[in-house]
Amino acid sequence: MKLWLPLIAIAGLGLNALPAHAADDSWIVRFGAHVVDPKSDNGHLAGMKASVGSDLKPTASLEYKFTPNWGMDLLVAAPFSHSIRLNGTNVATTKQLPPVLGVNYHFMPDSDISPFIGVGVNYTRFFNTDSTGPLEGTKVRIDSSWGAAAHAGVDFRLNKQWIVTADVRWIDLASDVHVNGVKVGRATINPLAYGLSFGYTF
Template sequence: MKFLLSLFIATALAAGAVSAAHAADTDSWVVRFGAHTINPQSDNGHLAGMKASIDSDTKPTASLEYLFAPSWGVEVLAALPFKHEIKLDGQKVASTKQLPPVLGVNYHFMPDAQVSPFVGAGINYTRFFSTKGEGLLQGAKVKIDNSWGAAAHAGVDVKLSERWLLTADVRWIGIKGDVHVDGANVGTAKVNPWVYGLSFGYRF
């Protein structure tokens, strides 16, 4: 993780240098608004010896990308909080909310084409909050540790006009956190979701 952090600090510094060199350039920013569905992996691990499952959720999202070269961009993804139910052996035991912002670098294969595929990689920090026991754990104090993880990104931009575009993308995000019930560690929740999204973008 230290290597990834160092890589992104270096990338950000490089982007700043290129930005200064091309300060007069226009159309270097792309803002996107849309929605994404977080679909946790099928095997979410075991908590207190029982099989855990975490449901999916869909929320509005926004991203901002700075193109520091024709094919290269630095992007930040944000969203409204996602909410998930947690079950153990099929029985609901808790619910939680999480914010999973992602900072990444994208490579656009054909930046000037009508249809331009891209791939990317980045880092994610997920903050879990408003976690509470329900069902079997009603009244219990439940806490999930925040998470750092890698992220992968792929998608396609479709130009609708000179400035407007439609983006379809998919991400994989490494998310997992230790779960505590009344202060006791009962295991690790492995979310590691695939994230599917559709958004409209504006280049300026």
Template sequence: MKKTLITTVLLAGLSLSGAGFAQVATPWVVRFGAHTVDPKSNNGSLVGGTLAARVSSDTKPTFSVEYMFNKNLGLWVQAAWPFEHEIKLNGVKAGTTKQLPPTITLNWHFMPDSAISPFLGAGLNMTHFFSTRTYGPLAGASLKVDNSYGLAAHAGVDFRLGERWLATADLYWIDIQPDVKVNGAKVGTVKIDPLVYGMSLGYRF
């Protein structure tokens, strides 16, 4: 079901991108800022429900590029410095992991000619987990957090600072639910499903 939804969103985005929109004079927008990945409070359980999982939040620098097909419609690609999260099981630190969550969204900017322009979008996310380490109850064990593929919702506001400069405040909800393996055996799925929020400074060219 999830793969079908991802394929549908991707095909819709590709179809819109080739729809022949009149280009704007400055179609590219680059943004630099910082965002916080804040997992939901209940991250599920492992080993048949015996271990309650909790994943911590983290804040890192971010970078994005948006291509405007016209004044309203833009394709946004978000990247970041690797985020690092602490994993607790039944309240005890059991591991840490790093992740890169590149996200692509198709956004609709409602008032592109105004000083304040809100936008809404939807798209896809692929989260790659790496450098996973174990502590406490899992010390010495091999802990693996699989990559996750899911949908993303995006909302934000652009504040015009000049002809080419802008500031942006935005918020994502991302479907991140990786499988977790200990010594090669799957022990469950962690439901991270974070809100990702932050600020950035952008330039049009």
């Protein structure tokens, strides 16, 4: 429960400002690419050390700024693909979709260089998990995951409408793994998702 308190508090502060700043409404749509880079130690499955590979895919986000400083954004992406290794041997590949909904605070919204931070919630759905190598022929399933997310980045304004955004997100992501219906452990992935995008404001 304590994990969600900062998110609830920040979201509440931002939403409370909505009625007073309706005239300042604005939207930012961003298109770019992000790398999902799992942390180096992903735990143990069936007594063996697990590691999950990185992947780069196109992403898009939509942010609604209900005040000049506060915005709520949704990040979506093409499915990321990851290899799964046990003690260095490939045993499976999987795809996942990791939408993130969050609240951002922009420190200098009227500046040409505007840093921001944010918090949010992530839902990751794994699918099309295929076994290979020593596990070929078995059915591998990875449970979906809910978790908190942290966000930080910088907007670089090119002109009145166009911006470039560099950002990074940390995602609390851990999922149970099953082989032929039997739980073999829990993969703690906790990736960084970092990337670059072009944005259009309107």
